[in-house]
Amino acid sequence: MPEVAFEVMRVADLTDSSAITVAATLARDPSLSVRILRLANSAFYGMSREVTSISDAVVVLGMRTVKSLSLVAASFPWLHKALHGKGINPTLLWNHSLTTAYLVRSMATKKGIQDAELPFCVGLLHDIGTVVFAVWKENAFGNLVSRAEDEHRPLDAIERETYGFDHAEVGAELCDVWNLPKVYGNAIRYHHQPSLPETPDVIADLIHVADFMVRERGINEGAFGQIYQRDLGAFERVGFSDEELNEMLDSAIAQCEELQGSERKAA
Numbered sequence: 001m002p003e004v005a006f007e008v009m010r011v012a013d014l015t016d017s018s019a020i021t022v023a024a025t026l027a028r029d030p031s032l033s034v035r036i037l038r039l040a041n042s043a044f045y046g047m048s049r050e051v052t053s054i055s056d057a058v059v060v061l062g063m064r065t066v067k068s069l070s071l072v073a074a075s076f077p078w079l080h081k082a083l084h085g086k087g088i089n090p091t092l093l094w095n096h097s098l099t100t101a102y103l104v105r106s107m108a109t110k111k112g113i114q115d116a117e118l119p120f121c122v123g124l125l126h127d128i129g130t131v132v133f134a135v136w137k138e139n140a141f142g143n144l145v146s147r148a149e150d151e152h153r154p155l156d157a158i159e160r161e162t163y164g165f166d167h168a169e170v171g172a173e174l175c176d177v178w179n180l181p182k183v184y185g186n187a188i189r190y191h192h193q194p195s196l197p198e199t200p201d202v203i204a205d206l207i208h209v210a211d212f213m214v215r216e217r218g219i220n221e222g223a224f225g226q227i228y229q230r231d232l233g234a235f236e237r238v239g240f241s242d243e244e245l246n247e248m249l250d251s252a253i254a255q256c257e258e259l260q261g262s263e264r265k266a267a
């Protein structure tokens with residue numbers, strides 16, 4: 001992942017960082033900046049005029065949205081190229097991650113969470129540990145995925161059985177190694193079992209619910225037959241009805257399709 005993208009995530013969270021700081025950080029990676037500009041000008045954001053520079057994008061779209069955009073722009077090519085191992089299809093994983101992120105953002109907005117871009121970013125990275133497994137255990141990971149399917153068991157349970165840890169833990173550790181704000185690792189660590197910690201994390205709850213809903217629609221990372229254990233406590237705490245969730249999911253799927261069209265052109 002380009003270092004500049006991380007730095008944007010870090011500086012965009014600091015209250016005293018200005019649009020100029022974010023723009024100056026991004027200026028160090030011209031190819032990333034170009035892709036962010038393309039995304040900002042895509043039909044998705046429906047701008048009435050052209051966004052001409054990164055500092056312009058920060059002014060028009062806001063620092064937090066530019067942060068999300070840089071994460072989307074940075075992780076799309078990375079997720080697409082990094083996976084040579086069997087078992088995980090990068091396109092499916094990308095679809096799954098992005099749709100989950102959009103649903104998380106809708107739920108966060110509806111719940112009145114002030115910075116909905118933060119849960120969006122965490123949602124986008126929630127299965128990043130799967131990428132680590134797929135790269136690290138290039139060939140063996142495919143067998144784990146097949147086992148989850150054949151035995152109708154959760155993939156994370158088989159990961160724990162085989163390696164002693166699962167992709168949620170690996171993803172959380174990776175976020176810490178990347179020096180992302182603590183909230184990333186905390187939420188990602190518990191996205192399969194958000195009721196486990198004494199004080200459940202709001203973002204972990206949102207990701208769990210979104211992850212479940214998105215998978216129910218068949219948008220998963222490639223392990224189609226595996227069971228996804230539902231954490232009812234998280235559903236209760238999040239508190240949306242099935243109808244509300246499905247409505248938000250419909251628009252998350254539409255948003256994902258729209259953004260992907262412009263991302264493909266930008267890639």
Ligand SMILES: [Fe+2]
Pocket residue numbers: 126127167168191192
């Ligand atoms: Fe997961």
Ligand SMILES: [Fe+2]
Pocket residue numbers: 096100126127211
């Ligand atoms: Fe997931």
